[in-house]
Amino acid sequence: MALLTEELASTADPGVLRGVMNYMVHYADQFHHPLEDLLFARLQRKDPSVAASIEKLEQEHADIGKAGASLLALFTREDALTKSEVEKATVLAREYIDGLNRHRELEERTVFPLANIVLETRDFEAVRTEIKWQTDPVFGPAAAAGYLMVLERLLRH
Ligand SMILES: [Fe+2]
Numbered sequence: 721m722a723l724l725t726e727e728l729a730s731t732a733d734p735g736v737l738r739g740v741m742n743y744m745v746h747y748a749d750q751f752h753h754p755l756e757d758l759l760f761a762r763l764q765r766k767d768p769s770v771a772a773s774i775e776k777l778e779q780e781h782a783d784i785g786k787a788g789a790s791l792l793a794l795f796t797r798e799d800a801l802t803k804s805e806v807e808k809a810t811v812l813a814r815e816y817i818d819g820l821n822r823h824r825e826l827e828e829r830t831v832f833p834l835a836n837i838v839l840e841t842r843d844f845e846a847v848r849t850e851i852k853w854q855t856d857p858v859f860g861p862a863a864a865a866g867y868l869m870v871l872e873r874l875l876r877h
Contacts, residue, residue, distance in 0.1 A: 739870035741792040753781040758847035
């Protein structure tokens with residue numbers, strides 16, 4: 721998300737904005753967040769004390785998905801955005817980034833430390849099978865062709 725923040729603050733390269741949002745919508749929302757939801761469900765069965773945090777995180781996954789799809793639609797428009805649409809996209813993108821950061825902080829503060837203690841290797845293996853896990857196209861062992869621009873920009877940081 722630092723890359724998206726930087727792009728918004730500087731020249732806002734449309735290719736990088738599209739690449740980041742493509743990654744979020746077509747990878748994070750399709751595989752990463754569903755994987756977390758399955759892990760959270762297993763965690764909640766083993767330790768119901770985290771139910772409130774998990775309910776909030778699952779709702780945030782849904783909200784992140786909707787907001788990300790809206791941003792991707794704006795960043796992939798064929799015609800140029802009007803000045804007011806650019807302002808709207810900037811507000812949406814900043815809310816998206818802030819929401820993702822709050823979401824990650826809640827995960828790291830509440831469920832991830834507990835998951836590391838409570839869940840077993842077989843739990844992680846089981847959920848990867850349940851969602852037909854895909855290798856990360858940016859941070860995995862080999863970047864997918866469509867994400868090379870994003871990866872190149874990340875490497876230049
Ligand atoms: Fe998450």
